[in-house]
Every structure is written in structure tokens, then in C-alpha cells.
Amino acid sequence: MGLSETLIKLGHEVEVVTSRYSRMPEIEKIKGIKVTRLPQWANMYNTPVVTAIQSFVRKSHADVVHVHSPPPFTERFAAKGAKESQKPLVITQHCDLELKGLFGRVAVSLYQNALGKYPLEAADRVISTTESYATTSRSLWDIDVSVVPNAVDTDRFRPENQGDFIRDKFAGNDEPLALFVGRLVPHKGIGILIRALNYTENGKLLIVGDGPYLNWLKRLTRKMKLENRIVFVGPISDYWLPAYYAATDVVILPSTSRLEAFGIVGLEGMASGKPLI
DSSP states (O other): OHHHHHHHHTTOOOEEEEEOOTTOOSEEEETTEEEEEEOOSEEETTEEEOTHHHHHHHHSOOSOEEEEEOOHHHHHHHHHHHHHTTOOEEEEEOOOOOOOHHHHHHHHHHIIIIITHHHHHHOSEEEESSHHHHHHHHHHHOOOOEEOOOOOOTTTSOTTOOOHHHHHHHSOTTOOEEEEESOOOGGGOHHHHHHHHTTSSSOEEEEEOOOTTHHHHHHHHHHTTOTTTEEEEEOOOGGGHHHHHHHOSEEOOOOOSTTSOSOHHHHHHHHTTOOBO
């Protein structure tokens, strides 16, 4: 949303189109940005398939269509809608697809040779957030890729922020406090982080976020007998995020896969003046 907010400040009209989950409004305004949620035709392995985005993009009055990739299915339909209506298409390729096991290898091959190939070759401009990922995309699809690194709002995330009220809630005066922020999914490496905490003598870990891995992580915490040192905070309002960074001594980003790409959490932590692991 940060990109959309900045574009609006520069005088552009922005509409964010995404998939709709239960109980979410179909249309709403968030920080002045119109957000339209389209129904999911299917959901495959926690990846929404939004076929309706093709006709939505085709009928829209947009001057530029900016698609974020992966997920591959919605990306493909959005790209087809842009090409059918001759709208300029920009794709930000955020990460490599990396999945384990036989099914994972088949899925990656299908993405590289079909689902993901068409949108990237059809795009008028492809963007990557790092040179490493750009190199992969160039070699896989023989396309031109521009590198535009992620950024962070240093007016919101800064060392001067206060978070004492959060620290007082979760930790003692001299107790080290570590922070993880993100979706609770396997490739984030949170299980490794929990096991690593067992090698330290003191300190607490705050895990901020939600996701399908939550119950497994809670069971692991009980198995490691770390219930008194790990707090599952759950999802929080974006408004409070700077205060959580301010409250902690160190920010940890333990991702173990190239699915993570350029983690903005790392930028937010460093902008807040915190060491990053």
C-alpha cells in the first residue's frame, strides 16, 4: 500500500485490485485508496485463482496496469486483460518460485515454462527488487529486467519512536526482547528461530502475524518448553507496527527460501535503529 499512497501524493489516481476472502468488503477505501476485491474462482495451495480480473482489467480505464508476481494464476489473467485492451503492462517479479518435493518441482516447471512465462514476456516492463532475482529472471525467460529496490517510510519507522508501553507489557526491565514480523508460513523459517531460542539463556521473542503455520508453531513452542519466552501476538494494526519495532532490542528475519525475496521487515527494523539478524 505504501507505493499506492505515494503515487496518490504525486497526483495519480490508483485502484488496487485483489482477491476477496470471506467477510471482506467487495469495495472499500483504505487511506484514500480504492480497494476492489474480486471473487476467487478457486484457491490452490493457498494461492487464489481470480479469473474475473481479466475482464476487470480489460474494461477498466487505467492508463497503466501494474501486476505483482507471483501468484501465477491471477498474474496471468491480469496480464491477458491488459494485453487484450492494449494497456501498458508492468510486472514486479518479487521472488523466485521454490517448492520442495516431486509436486513442487512439477509446479515450478509448469510456472517457468507456461503460467509465469506468458505474463513476463508480454510485459512492457519487468521490475525486480534485487539484482540477484533480476539475474534469475533474465536467465529463465531471456527478458529485460530493471532493478528497483524496495523502500521504507523513514518518517514512520525511525529510531526516535517510542514503544515503552509494549515493552512493559511483554518483558522485564533488563530482559532482552526480540521481534519477528510476518506471515506464519514455512518458508519464513520461524521454526528454526524457535529452536534457536532454546540455545539462549534468557530473553523473550514476540511473533507478530498470522497464517496457516500458527498451530504448528504453538505445538513446537510447547514441545521446546518455551511457552514463557515466546509470545504469539497475532495480527496487529499497521498503526502500531512502528511502536513494536521501537520496543524491541533486535529484529529477526529467519527466512530459509528464495520465496522470501526482499523482506521489507528488514528495512523497517533497520530504519527503526534496531540490529537485524
